[in-house]
Amino acid sequence: MVALSFLIWLPLIFGVFAWISENKFKSSGNWITLISLSGLLIFSIYLGINGTSSLSWEWFARFNIHFALLFDGLALLLVILTIALAMLAVLVSWNDIEKHRGFFHFNLMFSVAGIIGVFLAADLFLFFLFWEVMLLPMTALILIWGHEGRRYAALKFFIFTQVSSLLMLVAIIALALYHQDQTGELSFNLGQLQQLVIPENMQFWLMLGFFIAFAVKLPMVPFHSWLPDAHTQAPTAGSVLLAGILLKTGAYGLIRIVLPLFPSATMEFAPVAVTLGVISIIYGALMAYSQTDFKRLVAYSSISHMGFVLLALFSWHEVALQGAILTIVAHGISSAALFSMAGLIQHRIHSRELGKMGGMWASAPKMATVTLIFVMAGIGMPGMANFNGELFTLLGSYQQFPVQTIVASLGIVLSAVYGLHLFQRAFQGPPNVDVVDLHMRELVFTSLLVVALIYFGLQPHIVLDLSSETISSLMQIAGEAHP
């Protein structure tokens, strides 16, 4: 289906268009980006309604590489999340970007195209290509429009993710060559590679190559150190995309590639991965508590939340896997929401330091209310999206790894500690600064976020329905690997 590839081309084309147009007519870029993103959103939903679709073009015949895309429920879910958060990114930085606005829009759309490519790719070569390409605009966003320490942060971000993905490239090539050994033909196609029976020892090394690349992106302790810098220094739009979607590509890679291709290796590796996930949960939460920078605090909380995803995925339990996907969606929305609040506050008081805030409830009650809701969602209050994800995760993982899960549940307590700490220092206490309350535009998108959080909190089955196919096939693979 040719239309599928438009999901990748269109953002690029609109990005260039917005760039040119912004240079001609000031602030037209915002509108073009926003309108084209809404168009894309409708388009992707339209494609999704028609059910699973795929596409495969000859691309590099010498290595039997195809331009192959697959658009199933899980991909649809994440593509919608991507586009929606990109719209949020545009809205939140409507007046924020002062220089090179056209180029900013181009980079934003370019990264959307790259991320959608990652979610759609059904050929490992293509997957790797998008995986790397989405880094470029993101690095540019941090480098050009970031805050004071942007150069260092961008460099660290780029090198961490690039170096880890080199390992993935080696694993991809080794896998394709193994396919050639077995069947006489090179193949990078995910579906074909899944048919392979790989010896245990080799499976482990291949799995490790992929796992490290995805663990850096997730990020998992001890590969997390790029994240606080990148998130803190990125402009608000960059932080929204980073926390909301880019981290999810790591989880997505685990779901799409590591688990189905190397089931027995992952099961053997699971105790290590789960332990590292639990360490991420606790470490992220403790570090978040000790931060005085609003964005840094939220960044560390992301590490903690993504630890839940890791825990869930490696538990190989149906309920836990559902929990992982719910957490992916919920954290995407809630962390993006918190980062946009950080952006709104920074736009007003030109600081992210919690010490310089305080008592903002008095002057900005609407902002305070909205932030309170986001914080509550982040700490997993029942009725909000994150609660379902965490509950499912713990419920599922407990049956496989009871000790680790008990420790992980401490993470929820700690999240309440740092979340309330954040809210209290920023909005309560004696008034420290006077801020302007939310404008109409800000009110609109923050309330949409609130609606989304509550909606997915009360109706998690939409997410579960979309991803049910993926999860059931994973469970089937698990059953075959360890009957």
Add this chain to the structure above:
Amino acid sequence: MSMQELWLLLPVLIISAGILAVMIQASWKRSHFIAQGICLVTLLLALAALIYQYPTDVKTITILFEYEPIGGFFSLLLLLVGISVALLQGPYMGANCKEVAEEFYLLLLLSCLGAMLLVMSRHVGSVILSIELMSLAMLAILAYNRERKLALEGAMKYLLLSGAATSLLLIGFALLYASSGQMMLVDMLQSPMGLMAKSGFVLVLAGLAFKLSLVPLHFWTPDVYQGAPVNSTLLLTSLSKAAVFALFIKLILLVPADFEADMIRMLSWMAIASMLLGNWLALQQQSLKRLMAYSAIAHMGYVLVAGVIAMGIDHSLVLEGVSYYLLAYLVASILIFAVLTLLSRLDDQQDVDELPQLQGLFWQHPWLASIMTIAFLSLAGMPITIGFIGKFYLLTLAIKLSAWWLVTAMLVGSAVGLYYYLRVIFTLFAPAKSDIHQASGAYVTKIWVGLITASLLLLGILPGLLGDQLRSILAIG
């Protein structure tokens, strides 16, 4: 020599005719424009002749030369470089240059001639002659601005060390001749090898490794690169490397089986050392030319990986990998030096090549900066550039052979390389500090540079365009 052999030599003959034409023109009426025109027409005609009668199998031309597909492909690359350098020299010299203009084109054609003959050589005599023809012409090009002290110093270093390398080559061939009694490369290496012949072969490879600036024979590279006028550096880094590598791989493929294990060990260490040391030393360079020198060392290390593997297995993928990688390296080098050339002037004491001088280039000259960014990303091996496909070929080869040491060195090298390439790119995007002037006009040159950039991206995005055909172009397998 039959008519048919002469016909096969057509590209070389065209270049020779062009050399004479430039000479006559320079003595008759001095004009930069005409000389450049003749040079370009010559190179384009040679290119057309080469493409028209592109070899599909090996044809010998007298005892000295042979005409075969792999050499044909390398000749295409050489002509591509020659055309780029000739086009860039115009804006680089500017309208009122103190140096004479015509001789540059003469020397350029001479070194192209040497390089093309080297690629076609099958005899010791033709190897030595053509390598010297190329190197001597290049030497004069390296010191083309006689008022730059660094250029003279660099050229002097190159003269002395290159002389030493050629003598190594000569001694090596002499030893090989002494033990085999043959002067043809094929016969020479296929006769049984004693200790003398083996040491002779190692000396020959050492002489070539010097030209390729492989560790441990790399010491001249940074100084010469930095001293030379930037357009000459381009010629040095692309033309001589490509031509010498063609010979290098030809010799390696001829290594007899009983000598293979030793050669693999030796060359593996050279490759690993080049990749690691080259990238490592590039880390802290402020001068782009020095950085490119170390990066050239590293990249030659990468290509050598393929050379090492070529001995291990007889596989067509090796030659494809080498060709693709060298093409990628040449294209990226041409683009980076082209941007520097367009920003510099031959008359100045210094070229624009310090990193701080380039700060904020993107906001002043977005096209030039984008070209440079893309070229550096290609060198770093980012996808959607041709450099990634080259790296993909080499990695596939190394993994296929389970050469894990080479793979590790490649990965570490790439990771380190990423840092300094990124440093340059970040500098281009930093807030602008001072005004940077680029050569005005020169539209033909800029269109050419744009075309090369487009092909870099095109071959990166649609690798099949060339990759699927490469096998038949090289007529292997």
